Structure formats: C-alpha cells, structure tokens
Amino acid sequence: MSDTPQQARPAANRTVFFVSDGTGITAETFGHSVLTQFDLKFKQIRLPFIDTLEKAHEAVRKINDAYTAEGNRPIVFSTLVKTDLAGVVFKSRGLHMDLIQTFVSPLEQELGVKSTHTIGRSHNITDSEEYKNRIEAINFSLAHDDGQSNKNLSTADVILVGVSRSGKTPTTLYLAMQYGIKAANYPLIPDDFERGKLPSALPEFKSKIFGLSIAPERLSEIRNERRPGSKYASLENCRYEVNEAELMMKREGIRWLSSTAKSIEEISTTILQEIKSDVRIY
Amino acid sequence: MSDTPQQARPAANRTVFFVSDGTGITAETFGHSVLTQFDLKFKQIRLPFIDTLEKAHEAVRKINDAYTAEGNRPIVFSTLVKTDLAGVVFKSRGLHMDLIQTFVSPLEQELGVKSTHTIGRSHNITDSEEYKNRIEAINFSLAHDDGQSNKNLSTADVILVGVSRSGKTPTTLYLAMQYGIKAANYPLIPDDFERGKLPSALPEFKSKIFGLSIAPERLSEIRNERRPGSKYASLENCRYEVNEAELMMKREGIRWLSSTAKSIEEISTTILQEIKSDVRIY
Numbered sequence: 001m002s003d004t005p006q007q008a009r010p011a012a013n014r015t016v017f018f019v020s021d022g023t024g025i026t027a028e029t030f031g032h033s034v035l036t037q038f039d040l041k042f043k044q045i046r047l048p049f050i051d052t053l054e055k056a057h058e059a060v061r062k063i064n065d066a067y068t069a070e071g072n073r074p075i076v077f078s079t080l081v082k083t084d085l086a087g088v089v090f091k092s093r094g095l096h097m098d099l100i101q102t103f104v105s106p107l108e109q110e111l112g113v114k115s116t117h118t119i120g121r122s123h124n125i126t127d128s129e130e131y132k133n134r135i136e137a138i139n140f141s142l143a144h145d146d147g148q149s150n151k152n153l154s155t156a157d158v159i160l161v162g163v164s165r166s167g168k169t170p171t172t173l174y175l176a177m178q179y180g181i182k183a184a185n186y187p188l189i190p191d192d193f194e195r196g197k198l199p200s201a202l203p204e205f206k207s208k209i210f211g212l213s214i215a216p217e218r219l220s221e222i223r224n225e226r227r228p229g230s231k232y233a234s235l236e237n238c239r240y241e242v243n244e245a246e247l248m249m250k251r252e253g254i255r256w257l258s259s260t261a262k263s264i265e266e267i268s269t270t271i272l273q274e275i276k277s278d279v280r281i282y
Numbered sequence: 283m284s285d286t287p288q289q290a291r292p293a294a295n296r297t298v299f300f301v302s303d304g305t306g307i308t309a310e311t312f313g314h315s316v317l318t319q320f321d322l323k324f325k326q327i328r329l330p331f332i333d334t335l336e337k338a339h340e341a342v343r344k345i346n347d348a349y350t351a352e353g354n355r356p357i358v359f360s361t362l363v364k365t366d367l368a369g370v371v372f373k374s375r376g377l378h379m380d381l382i383q384t385f386v387s388p389l390e391q392e393l394g395v396k397s398t399h400t401i402g403r404s405h406n407i408t409d410s411e412e413y414k415n416r417i418e419a420i421n422f423s424l425a426h427d428d429g430q431s432n433k434n435l436s437t438a439d440v441i442l443v444g445v446s447r448s449g450k451t452p453t454t455l456y457l458a459m460q461y462g463i464k465a466a467n468y469p470l471i472p473d474d475f476e477r478g479k480l481p482s483a484l485p486e487f488k489s490k491i492f493g494l495s496i497a498p499e500r501l502s503e504i505r506n507e508r509r510p511g512s513k514y515a516s517l518e519n520c521r522y523e524v525n526e527a528e529l530m531m532k533r534e535g536i537r538w539l540s541s542t543a544k545s546i547e548e549i550s551t552t553i554l555q556e557i558k559s560d561v562r563i564y
Contacts, residue, residue, distance in 0.1 A: 265307055
C-alpha cells in the first residue's frame with residue numbers, strides 16, 4: 001500500500017513489527033494508516049505465519065532484540081487470533097497494538113455471541129466463491145486488456161475507456177484482484193477520433209462504460225518515460241488526444257473522472273460507487 | 283479481500299459501515315478481519331471520501347436509517363482522521379470502532395510527538411516513489427507474463443516458474459500491485475521436460491527463481507474449467523506435468539511451494555519472505 005512522500009521524514013530509530021498468524025497483510029495495511037499520522041520514518045518488519053508457540057517465542061526474541069539494539073520500545077501491530085499465541089507475543093518488551101482483541105471484545109458484547117477464534121481468513125479461502133470470483137475476474141481483465149478481445153463483453157461488470165496511459169490497465173487489475181469485478185478496458189485512439197465514434201464493440205454496452213481522463217501535461221510526462229521524444233509523447237499530441245477523448249465521452253454521455261492526481265485505489269473506489277457496488281452482503 | 287465460506291452463516295440482521303475520508307480500503311480490510319471472527323452474515327456498506335461536514339452528516343443519516351430499519355445498532359468501522367469529521371460521525375446511533383484514534387493516542391504518548399492529522403494516505407500518493415514503483419512493477423509484470431519477453435530479466439526481483447495454471451500470473455500481479463515487486467513468470471511446458479532443461483533465458487538468473495507447484499487433481503479441475511475434456515486438462519497429463527516440473531525444480535535447486543490450498547496473498551507473502559523483502563524502511 002502506498003504512503004505519503006517520505007524524503008523529509010526524520011528516522012524514529014524505532015522498529016515496527018507486524019505480527020500475524022496469517023499473511024500479516026491486514027496488520028501491515030492498517031499499521032501503515034496509523035503510522036502515516038506521524039512524520040517519522042520507521043523500520044518495519046513483517047512476521048507472518050506465526051501459528052505455533054515456537055514461532056511466537058521466536059517473534060518475541062526478534063522484538064526484544066530490536067529493543068536492545070535501539071533502546072526504544074518496538075511498536076507491535078498484531079492480528080493474532082489464538083489467545084495462547086497472542087499471550088506469548090504480548091509478553092515481549094514492545095508496545096502492543098492488538099487489532100483483534102481491541103475490537104472483538106466490544107463486538108462480542110454487542111452481538112451477544114462469542115467469537116470463533118479461528119485463524120481468521122487463512123483457512124479454506126481458496127474454496128470460497130468470493131476467491132474464485134477474484135481469480136476469474138483477474139483472468140477476464142487480462143484477456144480484455146487494451147481492447148484485446150470483444151468476446152463475452154456482456155459479462156463484464158465495467159468497461160473502462162480512455163487514451164493510452166491514462167491508468168486503465170492498473171485500475172482494471174485492481175478492481176479484479178481486490179473486488180472480483182470483471183473489468184475490460186479499451187483505448188481511445190486517433191482512429192476513433194477521426195471516425196468520431198466509440199470502438200465498434202462498445203455502444204451496446206454504454207451503460208457500463210466508465211471513462212478515465214488525465215491532464216495532458218501529466219500524460220506527456222508518463223508517455224515520455226516510455227517513448228522519449230516521440231510524437232506520441234509530445235505535449236501537443238497529448239493535448240489533442242485528451243481533448244478529443246473528453247469531447248467524445250461528453251457526446252456519448254459517458255461518465256468519466258480525471259486520473260491525474262488519483263491512485264489506482266482512489267480511481268477504483270470511485271468507479272465502485274458509480275456502478276453501485278459499494279453494498280455487499282457477506 | 284477474501285473471506286471464509288459463508289454459506290452456513292446466519293444473518294446478523296445488522297449493517298456494518300466502513301467510513302473513511304479516503305477510499306475506505308483500510309477500514310474495510312480490517313473490519314473484515316474482525317467480522318470473520320463471528321459466524322454471522324452482515325450487510326456491509328462502504329462510505330468512502332467522507333471529507334466534508336456535509337458528507338459526514340449524510341453518513342450519520344445513513345447509519346441512523348439502518349438502525350431504524352433493522353432495530354439493531356449498526357457497527358461503524360471508521361478511519362476518519364480529521365477530528366471535526368470524526369466528531370460528527372461519532373454522534374450517530376452506531377457502535378463506533380475508531381481505528382485511528384484508538385491507536386494514535388497511545389502512539390503519540392509513546393513517541394512523544396503529536397500526530398499530523400492529515401487525511402492519511404490520500405494526498406500526493408501518486409507523486410511518491412513507492413507509488414511509481416508499484417505502477418512500474420505492474421507494467422513489468424504484464425510485459426513479462428507467461429514468458430512473453432526475455433528483456434530486462436536482470437531487473438526482475440523474482441521470476442516465478444511452474445506448469446500452466448499453477449497460479450503464477452495472479453501472484454506476479456499481486457506482488458507488483460501490493461509491494462512494487464517486479465515479477466516475471468515463465469511456464470514450464472512439455473517441451474522443457476523433453477529437453478530436460480529450464481527455458482533458455484532462465485539459468486543465469488537462478489538465484490531469483492521461485493517455483494509454484496500444485497496437486498495434479500486440483501490442476502486438472504482448474505484446467506477443465508478452461509478446456510473441458512481436453513488432453514491438456516486430463517488428470518493423467520496433469521500428473522505427468524506436475525511430476526516433471528517438480529523433478530526439474532529439485533534437480534535445478536529451485537525453491538518452490540505448493541499453491542494448492544493457498545491464496546495469492548499467502549503465496550505472495552511466502553515468496554516475500556524467501557526473497558528477504560519483509561523488512562522495509564519508510
């Protein structure tokens with residue numbers, strides 16, 4: 001996951017550990033959000049798959065070693081579900097941020113049921129419908145990248161359009177990987193602008209088309225990294241393409257957003273809202 | 283993110299909200315981890331980009347409406363950094379799980395500095411080195427998918443090998459998207475087994491090759507979804523390919539793991555540990 005620019009941050013001289021009986025991705029994603037509230041640089045160590053007492057003791061040794069080396073209490077974000085493992089790790093000399101227990105206890109009270117204390121999401125994931133949908137969506141998005149295929153567009157959840165290098169491919173892959181959304185993408189190219197029409201496979205699916213635009217200056221920068229000095233990358237050509245693409249999207253009534261200063265996560269979240277995919281039942 | 287199988291879960295008749303001034307991805311990922319500790323089904327609603335007082339009041343209305351409709355307190359996971367926005371949302375009739383303040387306050391005390399209370403990761407992300415690396419890694423992984431290109435393999439962080447449909451492509455994309463890891467992947471195919479050698483571009487990069495294997499039964503299942511009844515998908519052929527691939531990896535001294543019951547997150551985390559990428563400084 002991304003982060004604000006770090007160049008100017010002073011070092012905290014302190015290690016942060018992400019400890020989990022699974023991948024540690026939740027602990028790490030969440031810990032980053034909290035740590036970005038501080039203008040400090042931290043050394044960060046992921047300790048995933050801590051699922052036996054032996055590994056828990058080994059984690060404690062690593063945390064205590066960091067304390068000894070730095071003279072500062074390490075910060076420990078953990079998502080250990082099993083109480084016996086958590087009990088071992090919590091005896092380390094770190095400052096413990098227990099993500100599960102902090103919130104599970106009040107929820108148990110509110111819901112009037114006990115939590116299951118299983119090892120979270122790491123069991124049988126690959127058998128779940130949701131996981132299979134994600135893998136299927138990744139395959140779909142790859143097969144329908146850059147207008148490669150017109151097949152099965154009727155099963156797409158969303159079709160992204162935009163000029164080359166406006167951010168379509170990373171966004172479709174993110175939507176697929178994170179949310180199981182089947183996303184195709186089509187480039188809008190000078191041929192389309194001359195014809196004054198969308199690529200021929202698209203008009204019948206207009207209700208699920210979503211556009212990405214981008215500031216011509218930024219586009220020129222990105223294209224110059226790929227093909228320095230080319231006409232393709234020139235500011236003049238980028239201005240032409242972006243202008244034509246925006247005119248076409250307006251004419252066709254296609255919703256669009258500017259990807260210029262947005263991360264793929266932000267673009268994806270906005271698209272999910274547009275296609276009304278922000279309500280789910282688990 | 284994935285979840286344990288839900289078929290058997292009774293409905294909690296209760297709505298969960300993920301409220302954020304950014305994408306809400308952190309609140310949602312984390313909230314899922316906590317909710318999977320309960321054998322209940324929840325209706326889940328993401329409320330991203332709550333970054334004005336007006337939107338905060340609108341969020342409160344939605345939360346209160348859910349209370350009225352269901353007769354149960356909604357559960358609210360929030361990552362609102364600005365205290366004025368958080369102050370509004372916390373007045374709703376939900377049960378509030380405040381991910382930021384819960385952990386930021388003890389951290390302020392421990393570190394002896396105040397937090398910046400910026401809107402987390404959503405500003406300037408796209409200018410950061412880390413973000414650029416992720417986008418570059420996605421492009422690299424796409425260009426080097428399925429042995430498409432031998433160019434620039436020296437700049438790859440990892441090269442995955444394995445039989446067709448063993449999970450290489452989703453894993454390389456996940457490594458790129460989540461961690462900015464440049465991951466190429468090469469299929470091991472019957473031609474390679476007959477020659478008894480790795481694809482010719484690979485031997486010089488052996489130190490960064492990592493293998494995926496898979497149970498032949500599972501492989502046959504996956505391949506049958508794509509090409510039902512084919513020789514390619516037959517159990518006999520899958521047994522042959524998997525056996526040959528494992529023999530080759532053993533002979534060449536290539537580390538490998540079985541992807542059979544592992545999610546792409548678990549495979550990726552294991553590979554990161556192997557390539558010693560689990561320590562980072564931010």
